[in-house]
Amino acid sequence: MARYSDELIDEIRSNNDIVDVISQYVILKRSGRNFFGLCPFHKEKSPSFSVSPDKQIFHCFGCGAGGDVIHFVSKIENLDFKQALEMLAEKSGITLPILADAQDVVKIKMKEKVHKINEITAQFFHENLYKPDAKLAQNYVKMRKLDNRTLQTFQIGYSTNFDELYKMLKREGFSDEEIMASSLVGKSIKGQFYDKFKNRLMFPIKDVQDKVIAFGGRVLDDSKPKYINSPENIVYSKGRNLFGLNVAKKSGKDKIIIVEGYMDAISLYQRGITNVVASLGTALTEAQGRLLRKYASQMIIGYDSDGAGQAATIRGMEILQNLGCDIRILQLDGEAKDPDEYVIKYGSR
Ligand SMILES: [Zn+2]
Structure with missing residues (x-):
C-alpha cells in the first residue's frame, strides 16, 4: 500500500501541537510540566490521562492508552493511521500528495466527478427557479418572503418534473456510473434512468469549503414525503456535516x-x-x-x-x-x- 514519506509525517506531527489537538476533545488542566484530564478512552472520575507538551505524547495511567498526536486522533476519531494523518494535515493546511495506490486513485477520481456533478446540478436547479414553469416554486419562495440575496446565498433551486437533470448531465459528458454515484438519479427495473428529485424546491447541502455534497428537496404541494434528502454516498456523510x-x-x-x-x-x-x-x-x-x-x-x-x-x-x-x-x-x-x-x-x- 502506498504511504506518505517520513519527512511529511514529521512535518504534520510538528504542525499539530498535541496539547492544542487534545484540548479539542478533553478539558486539560496544567499541573507542573504536564497537562491532565479525564481519559476519553475509559470511564473515570479523577483524571489519570496526561499530556506532555515537551515530549508531545499522551499517556493514560488508568487504561494504558498512549502515543503521539496521530495515535490520539486515530483512536478518538476511529480512523486508520493514514486517515488520521490526512485529517491533521488538513487542520494545519498541509497539502498532501496524491498517493499512487490504484484503488485510491479510482476513488479520488470518482469523488471529483461527483463533486463536479453536484456543483453543476446546484447551478442547474438554481437557474430553473427563475424560469416561467417554476411558478409553484416561485410562489412558495414569495410566501416565505425569501429575497434574491437569500436565494443566491443558499443557491436555492427547483427540480422540474421531467427527468431533465439526467439528460443535462449526459449532455455534459458524465457516464451513467458517475451519475448514479451522485445519488441524484435512479434506475428503474426496466433499466430506465430517472431524476430522484421532482417538482421540489431544492437546497444544496454544502460542506465548510462551500463544496456541494448533497441535496434536500421540499415538496410544493401536499404530496409525501414533505422532505427528501440525498442518501449517504461517496462524498456525503450525513452525521459529519451541518447545513449552513x-x-x-x-x-x-x-x-x-x-x-x-x-x-x-x-x-x-x-x-x-x-x-x-x-x-x-x-x-x-x-x-x-x-x-x-x-x-x-x-x-x-x-x-x-x-x-x-x-x-x-x-x-x-x-x-x-x-x-x-x-x-x-x-x-x-x-x-x-x-x-x-x-x-x-x-x-x-
Ligand atoms: Zn484511559
Whole structure:
C-alpha cells in the first residue's frame, strides 16, 4: 500500500501541537510540566490521562492508552493511521500528495466527478427557479418572503418534473456510473434512468469549503414525503456535516444557533440572523459537535418545541457539554413551534 514519506509525517506531527489537538476533545488542566484530564478512552472520575507538551505524547495511567498526536486522533476519531494523518494535515493546511495506490486513485477520481456533478446540478436547479414553469416554486419562495440575496446565498433551486437533470448531465459528458454515484438519479427495473428529485424546491447541502455534497428537496404541494434528502454516498456523510455552516462561519460571531431544518436556518438568515446551522436530522452527532466547536465556543440550541425536538435538545446538550461548549437553549415565547415560525410572527428580536 502506498504511504506518505517520513519527512511529511514529521512535518504534520510538528504542525499539530498535541496539547492544542487534545484540548479539542478533553478539558486539560496544567499541573507542573504536564497537562491532565479525564481519559476519553475509559470511564473515570479523577483524571489519570496526561499530556506532555515537551515530549508531545499522551499517556493514560488508568487504561494504558498512549502515543503521539496521530495515535490520539486515530483512536478518538476511529480512523486508520493514514486517515488520521490526512485529517491533521488538513487542520494545519498541509497539502498532501496524491498517493499512487490504484484503488485510491479510482476513488479520488470518482469523488471529483461527483463533486463536479453536484456543483453543476446546484447551478442547474438554481437557474430553473427563475424560469416561467417554476411558478409553484416561485410562489412558495414569495410566501416565505425569501429575497434574491437569500436565494443566491443558499443557491436555492427547483427540480422540474421531467427527468431533465439526467439528460443535462449526459449532455455534459458524465457516464451513467458517475451519475448514479451522485445519488441524484435512479434506475428503474426496466433499466430506465430517472431524476430522484421532482417538482421540489431544492437546497444544496454544502460542506465548510462551500463544496456541494448533497441535496434536500421540499415538496410544493401536499404530496409525501414533505422532505427528501440525498442518501449517504461517496462524498456525503450525513452525521459529519451541518447545513449552513459554510455561511454561518462567515458571520464573525463566536456563537452558533443550531436548528433542525434547512428552512429554519434560511428563514433566520433572511431576517438578519446569519450564524445559524441545521443539523440535518433531529439529533446532533458528536462529529457535528466537534465541527461546530471549531468555529464558535457558544452554542444555542433552537430545536422544535415538540417531543422529538425536546429529546434532541437534551442529547445535543450532552454532546456539546462534553466538548466544553457554552450552551444556551433558545426559549421561544409565545405561540411558535419552531424558530422559523417564531421569526415570521415576531421578527428577529
Ligand atoms: Zn484511559
